[in-house]
Amino acid sequence: MNHSDNGGETMIDVNEITQQMSDLDEAALLQSLAEVINAGPESALAALQACQAGLEQVGKRFETQEYFLSDLIYAGELMTDAAALLKPALAEAGTATLGKLVICTVKGDIHDIGKNIVVTMLGAAGFDVIDLGVDVAPEVIVQTAIDNDVKIIGLSSVLTLAVDSIQATVDAFVAAGLRDQVKIIIGGNPVSATVCEKTGADAWAHNPQDGVTICRGWAS
Amino acid sequence: MIIIGEKINGTIPSTGVAIASRDSAFIADLAVRQSEAGADFIDVCASTAPEVEVEALKWLIDIVQSVTDVPISIDSPNPHAIKAVFTDIEKPGLINSVSLEADKTEVLFPLIADTEWQVVALLCDNNGIPQTSEQRLEIARQTIDCAVGYGIAPSRLHIDPLVISLSTDQTSMTKFIHCCQEIKSWYPEIHITSGLSNISFGLPLRKSINQSFLVLAMGAGMDSAIMDPLDRDMLATLLGTDALLENDRYCRKYTTAYRQGKIGKSKN
Numbered sequence A: 001m002n003h004s005d006n007g008g009e010t011m012i013d014v015n016e017i018t019q020q021m022s023d024l025d026e027a028a029l030l031q032s033l034a035e036v037i038n039a040g041p042e043s044a045l046a047a048l049q050a051c052q053a054g055l056e057q058v059g060k061r062f063e064t065q066e067y068f069l070s071d072l073i074y075a076g077e078l079m080t081d082a083a084a085l086l087k088p089a090l091a092e093a094g095t096a097t098l099g100k101l102v103i104c105t106v107k108g109d110i111h112d113i114g115k116n117i118v119v120t121m122l123g124a125a126g127f128d129v130i131d132l133g134v135d136v137a138p139e140v141i142v143q144t145a146i147d148n149d150v151k152i153i154g155l156s157s158v159l160t161l162a163v164d165s166i167q168a169t170v171d172a173f174v175a176a177g178l179r180d181q182v183k184i185i186i187g188g189n190p191v192s193a194t195v196c197e198k199t200g201a202d203a204w205a206h207n208p209q210d211g212v213t214i215c216r217g218w219a220s
Numbered sequence B: 001m002i003i004i005g006e007k008i009n010g011t012i013p014s015t016g017v018a019i020a021s022r023d024s025a026f027i028a029d030l031a032v033r034q035s036e037a038g039a040d041f042i043d044v045c046a047s048t049a050p051e052v053e054v055e056a057l058k059w060l061i062d063i064v065q066s067v068t069d070v071p072i073s074i075d076s077p078n079p080h081a082i083k084a085v086f087t088d089i090e091k092p093g094l095i096n097s098v099s100l101e102a103d104k105t106e107v108l109f110p111l112i113a114d115t116e117w118q119v120v121a122l123l124c125d126n127n128g129i130p131q132t133s134e135q136r137l138e139i140a141r142q143t144i145d146c147a148v149g150y151g152i153a154p155s156r157l158h159i160d161p162l163v164i165s166l167s168t169d170q171t172s173m174t175k176f177i178h179c180c181q182e183i184k185s186w187y188p189e190i191h192i193t194s195g196l197s198n199i200s201f202g203l204p205l206r207k208s209i210n211q212s213f214l215v216l217a218m219g220a221g222m223d224s225a226i227m228d229p230l231d232r233d234m235l236a237t238l239l240g241t242d243a244l245l246e247n248d249r250y251c252r253k254y255t256t257a258y259r260q261g262k263i264g265k266s267k268n
């Protein structure tokens, strides 16, 4: 147990939460999160980060073939459930409202486990996230940005081929005359500094927490 | 899927010897290994001479209860033997079995009326195992009505439609499927079970027939089986089939059993 010497703060065992997520022990995890919520909003962010750390371990266990694809998809669902549970507490904890943001997986790509995690993290950080789903055409992204007056765009691409769709999306913002009014962040496995530069995006991240930090910087 | 672990049965030669020589370590090991493999009930069948059966059952029950929390399936053709050891069993388990033969239901149904005990009901009567599905279904009707009359809900029944070996009855599987589907349509909550290895009696490569039977029977609604949970191939077939039938969220039971080395290539 992590005992806090700050009397006002409740004690939660973040390592335990990380382990429960890593082990995909749904019953134990939900129990822990219920305790976090009952104890008050202070620990909600730490709990969410603990879940995220557990999810990273799930990814490692998948790479070593201990976990299988169905486990990975299950982990994504668990993370979404965890975030939904913690959301009210996070809001109560006074996370600032950071405004709207559009995110999606780009055209030609239907992978959304990673994107959903990023959505969860952004929502928890205080963004009002407009999630357009998967396989989204550049025009749709541009139109949504216009309709909702959104200044931050997150693009996920898991397929190497879909990097072309990132390019097409950036180009569509240029064509619409909006390129200098929006910030574009890209993520997903094939994304890199090189890809970022080549496509003309503003930033890139693999780690969702880094992505959130960048977006938060833009929002303020 | 409910697994009734069948290993502690005196008709299996090694177990028979262990019972005769009161080899408690042997019995304890079978109980523990079946529990670890995921058995939901541990079947206990002495198969000794009638005059020493009760004593043997009590000895078996004591051992099993001392090493596992998995409930017992008390197995004897003699309802009076079951009644005699009933109070020795600490937690509600499974009576294996009743049928409409002689006084079985009269002896055993009152015993479990106001309990959480479950019961296996074989579809036969004083005339033996009926030929047609219609006759079996008629027996199923009577058995269920009788149980309900004692306040035993259908959800506590494991109906065993009885499998005749395929080698002697070509329609054995199709009859079983018909009975399964029909009974489930009356009471979706009722369990259908089977001591399935009988299907392959008299044929080569029995394991292959047993596995195919398991798949087809589960597809028809069988959700309980009296089987050897230590048979890795059988267990893999069972878990895989359960996942295919949407009974295993995110294939968790299947992948977990694999990770734990219960199915797939043996890790030791």
Ligand code: B12
Binding pocket: A059, A069, A072, A108, A109, A110, A111, A112, A113, A114, A115, A117, A118, A154, A155, A156, A157, A158, A159, A160, A161, A185, A186, A187, A188, A189, A190, A204, A205, A206, A207, A208, A211, A212
């Ligand atoms: C799960 C999966 C699938 C699932 C997807 C289910 C779903 N709902 O997403 C299914 C089975 C449907 C699938 C289909 C396909 N897949 Co697939 N799939 C995978 C797999 C196994 C895991 C991907 C995953 O979810 N990873 C876990 C998440 C958490 O990681 P992530 O996506 O990288 O996201 C993290 C970061 O990148 C970052 N991030 C992600 N997006 C963003 C966005 C922003 C803004 C930010 C800041 C950060 C960020 O944060 C996330 C959280 O940490 C990978 C193999 C692997 N081991 O990675 C192959 C893989 C991605 N698939 C692959 C392929 C080829 C396909 C198919 C084309 C196969 C086929 N022939 O049909 C189809 C794709 C169809 C299509 N049009 O998209 C290839 C891609 C090869 C390549 N380099 O292009 C891979 C690498 C497998 C392989 N080795 O061949 N797949």
